[in-house]
Amino acid sequence: METPLTANIQPGRRPPDIKAYRQAGGYRALREAVLKMRPEEVTQAVKDANLKGRGGAGFDAGLKWSFVPMGEKAAGPKYVAVNADEMEPGAFKDRLLMEGDPHQLIEGTALESYAIQADVAYIFLRREYHLAARLLQQAIAEAYDSGCLGQGILGSDYSLDIHLHISGGRYMSGEETGMLNAIEGRRANPRAKPPYPQVSGLWGNPTVVNNVETVCNLPHIVNNGAAWFRSLSLTAEGGTKIYGASGRVRRPGTWELPMGTPLRELVEEHAGGMQEGYRLRGIIPGGASTEFLTPAQLDVKMDFASVEAAGSRLGTGTIIVLDDRSCPVGMTLNLEQFFLRESCGWCTPCWGGLQYAVELLAGIEAGAGRMEDLDTLDSLAAMLAPGHTFCALAPGAAEPLGSALRYFREDFERHIREQRCPWSS
Amino acid sequence: MLSKEEMQEIEVEAARYETRQAAAIDAMRIVQDRRGWVSDEAVRDLAGFLDMSPAELDGVASFYNQIFRRQVGRHVIQVCDSVSCWLMGYEPLRERLIRMLGAGMGETTADGRFTLLPVVCLGACDRAPVMLVDEDLHTNIDPDQLDTILDKYR
Numbered sequence: 001m002e003t004p005l006t007a008n009i010q011p012g013r014r015p016p017d018i019k020a021y022r023q024a025g026g027y028r029a030l031r032e033a034v035l036k037m038r039p040e041e042v043t044q045a046v047k048d049a050n051l052k053g054r055g056g057a058g059f060d061a062g063l064k065w066s067f068v069p070m071g072e073k074a075a076g077p078k079y080v081a082v083n084a085d086e087m088e089p090g091a092f093k094d095r096l097l098m099e100g101d102p103h104q105l106i107e108g109t110a111l112e113s114y115a116i117q118a119d120v121a122y123i124f125l126r127r128e129y130h131l132a133a134r135l136l137q138q139a140i141a142e143a144y145d146s147g148c149l150g151q152g153i154l155g156s157d158y159s160l161d162i163h164l165h166i167s168g169g170r171y172m173s174g175e176e177t178g179m180l181n182a183i184e185g186r187r188a189n190p191r192a193k194p195p196y197p198q199v200s201g202l203w204g205n206p207t208v209v210n211n212v213e214t215v216c217n218l219p220h221i222v223n224n225g226a227a228w229f230r231s232l233s234l235t236a237e238g239g240t241k242i243y244g245a246s247g248r249v250r251r252p253g254t255w256e257l258p259m260g261t262p263l264r265e266l267v268e269e270h271a272g273g274m275q276e277g278y279r280l281r282g283i284i285p286g287g288a289s290t291e292f293l294t295p296a297q298l299d300v301k302m303d304f305a306s307v308e309a310a311g312s313r314l315g316t317g318t319i320i321v322l323d324d325r326s327c328p329v330g331m332t333l334n335l336e337q338f339f340l341r342e343s344c345g346w347c348t349p350c351w352g353g354l355q356y357a358v359e360l361l362a363g364i365e366a367g368a369g370r371m372e373d374l375d376t377l378d379s380l381a382a383m384l385a386p387g388h389t390f391c392a393l394a395p396g397a398a399e400p401l402g403s404a405l406r407y408f409r410e411d412f413e414r415h416i417r418e419q420r421c422p423w424s425s
Numbered sequence: 426m427l428s429k430e431e432m433q434e435i436e437v438e439a440a441r442y443e444t445r446q447a448a449a450i451d452a453m454r455i456v457q458d459r460r461g462w463v464s465d466e467a468v469r470d471l472a473g474f475l476d477m478s479p480a481e482l483d484g485v486a487s488f489y490n491q492i493f494r495r496q497v498g499r500h501v502i503q504v505c506d507s508v509s510c511w512l513m514g515y516e517p518l519r520e521r522l523i524r525m526l527g528a529g530m531g532e533t534t535a536d537g538r539f540t541l542l543p544v545v546c547l548g549a550c551d552r553a554p555v556m557l558v559d560e561d562l563h564t565n566i567d568p569d570q571l572d573t574i575l576d577k578y579r
Contacts, residue, residue, distance in 0.1 A: 077443075089507035089546040120441075127454075127491040128503070128547055130560040163441045168450040168489030171545055183442070185449035185475075187488040203443045246509040246550035253551045288508055288546075318550065326512050334511040342545065344488070 002232055003256040004220040005213070005240060009100030015135060018142040021103040027148050029222035030110050034156035037222075040070065042115035046218065048226030050238040055083055055211030056286060056315040057392075058237075058304030067198035068116040068206045079207040080113045080121035081183060082215055085167055085174035087126055088287035089338055091316040093242040094212040096254050098125075098132040101216075102139035106162060108215035110149065111222060113160050116208055121162045124179055127169055136164050171342035175391045176209045178344070189346045190391035213242055235260035237303045245271040247321030248278040254318070260306065264298040266319060278323040282407060286315020288335050289396025291403035292322070312403070327423035328408035329415055332400060333361040339397035350394035353384050357401060364412060367420040374412055377405055427470050431455055435474065445475045449485050453492050462493040490544075497540040498533045500578040503557040507546035513553035514568075521568040525575075539578070 008016050008024055016024065033042050047062030069075065082105070086094040098105060105123070113121045125133055140162055143149040151159045170188055172178040177191035180201050201207020217239055221229050230238040237259050243266055244254040250272030257270070263283065267273065274280055282292045285302065291312035293300065300310040307314040322331055340354040357380045360373045381402035384394040405412065414422055427435075438451035452471050453463050460467065463486060472482040486492045493501075504522065506515055519530070526534050526541055533540045549555045552564030563574055 086548045087545050090509050090550055091546065092548040092550045095548040126548075128544065128557055131562075161441075166451070166454060167491070168453070168485075169491035170489055173489075182450065183447060184444065185442075185446040185485060187485055244551060246553060247512050252553075284508075320509055320512070320550070322512070331508060331511065334506075334508050338507055338545065 005216050006256045015101050018146055026103055027107055029219040030107050031154045033111055033114050033222055034153050034158045039115050039117050045221055045226050049221045049229040051217055052237050052304050054213035061214050065116050065208055077119035077205055078116055079202045080118045081179055081209045082109050082123045083209055083211045084123050084125040087171045087174050088316055090320040091287045091318045093244055093254055093318055097212055097216050102135045104216050106139050106143050108218040109162055110160055111218040112215055114158055122165045122183055124165050126167050172344045189344050233259035235301055235303045241317050244318035248275045248323040249321050250275055260301040260303040263300050263302055278325055281324050282322040284320040285312050286317050289399055290315040291399040292407050294407055327421055328404055328411045329365050332404040333365050335400045336361055347389040349383050349388040353380050354397055356380060364415050365421055369416040371416055446477055449475055449482060453486055462496050498537050500559055501540045503542045503544035505547045505555050506543040509550035510554040515554050518554050518566055518568050521571060
């Protein structure tokens with residue numbers, strides 16, 4: 001089984017420097033692209049590879065780039081922003097890629113930039129990733145020194161600057177248009193779409209935002225071709241995926257596996273099943289803003305289309321496992337408290353709805369709930385759903401809330417009937 | 426007053442963007458790294474340096490949780506309170522920390538040694554519960570080991 005994304009990653013050891021990275025075949029794809037391929041050919045290869053965005057939404061990466069105005073008359077400068085703001089609760093895959101093989105991200109960023117003919121790329125890194133910041137700074141410096149970045153990359157006439165932007169914090173900074181505002185030195189409130197960032201992004205110029213894992217796939221697609229990339233997967237969506245598991249499983253961790261690996265294999269094989277004395281109650285498949293799946297749904301294939309068909313979303317592909325000794329109401333309260341705190345306050349259904357939902361959930365968990373609160377929570381979940389707000393934070397909050405109310409109704413009702421949390425001693 | 430070194434570092438960042446305002450967050454980080462926090466005076470000085478009004482810069486500062494607009498202790502403890510850590514024992518960890526330090530979330534110990542803050546998922550969920558002390562990530566924390574962990578931060 002091929003694991004291109006993690007081939008150079010050895011946990012606990014320093015990542016390859018530029019010399020080691022090049023010896024392993026690194027920067028070959030960038031050289032090939034800037035010297036022998038037209039930008040549109042790179043985009044076409046990514047389209048043919050069927051690379052779905054790994055940040056969570058699963059939007060076709062090549063298609064996203066194809067909306068950027070191209071050609072000599074296209075307005076510039078153009079920008080790339082790499083979303084390295086990994087803050088989705090339960091997600092821990094981009095840290096692995098950045099700490100394990102920073103040059104892979106730099107090369108991927110340069111390839112994406114070449115494809116849209118960007119002048120500048122920003123890697124938008126969350127402040128708390130101090131080790132990744134040091135390693136990326138060093139990798140960027142090495143890439144400049146060896147001609148892989150800067151003026152006339154690798155002897156071509158293409159020039160690119162990559163800058164590391166250290167964030168000031170807040171989950172909203174990882175939202176696509178919030179990130180644009182953050183880079184511009186503003187509050188990370190969302191922007192209305194359209195216009196889409198590919199046409200009007202940073203300072204009104206064409207900008208593409210992609211997630212770290214998405215970008216890390218690019219050197220391998222250019223090196224080995226779209227057909228090879230598609231063959232890595234078990235389903236129609238190309239490539240491998242960094243999956244992970246946290247919660248009361250025997251072996252929490254991350255694994256690079258074929259896209260479409262069944263959820264059951266993740267839980268039972270790679271994560272080693274539940275810890276002694278714990279039973280599986282539910283799974284959040286891809287970070288806080290995805291719907292619960294039940295133990296009856298373990299055979300779902302973990303790709304974007306299949307998890308969506310099962311009523312949730314693949315999201316980040318790092319699963320959160322709920323066990324029978326943790327309270328589902330308490331877990332839902334924790335999730336909604338996160339969304340409330342991180343709401344930027346721009347849209348009323350979000351800040352107001354989340355405030356109300358958290359008050360009701362806290363009341364139920366504390367033993368002061370009423371049965372009619374559940375109807376109110378149902379309607380709040382509907383109000384937070386897509387279509388009522390500028391960005392996806394509120395819809396993300398609605399996913400665990402709505403699904404918890406559905407799958408764990410008995411547990412909510414028991415809290416209210418007994419006027420206590422059955423899990424608290 | 427901004428120091429010469431601070432101004433030089435900020436200029437390096439400002440050259441990377443189309444506008445000076447875009448360096449606002451970098452500039453506040455640079456000041457905070459040297460002074461521990463961003464005071465009202467620093468906001469006024471930085472605003473002038475970045476061609477912004479102090480109110481505008483403070484509006485940016487107050488949005489971001491990693492920009493400290495109040496003085497913090499010599500060491501900052503940021504405890505992950507997101508879902509995976511919640512499942513793996515965040516609450517007992519938080520209670521032990523508060524008892525040990527005699528300071529609640531958002532507070533600084535009486536001796537000025539530690540400030541305790543909650544933080545969103547630190548992206549190490551397979552090693553939960555976790556916390557950040559200054560720039561060090563501590564994982565798989567057993568509350569009984571907190572004394573040993575914190576001992577090296579004087």
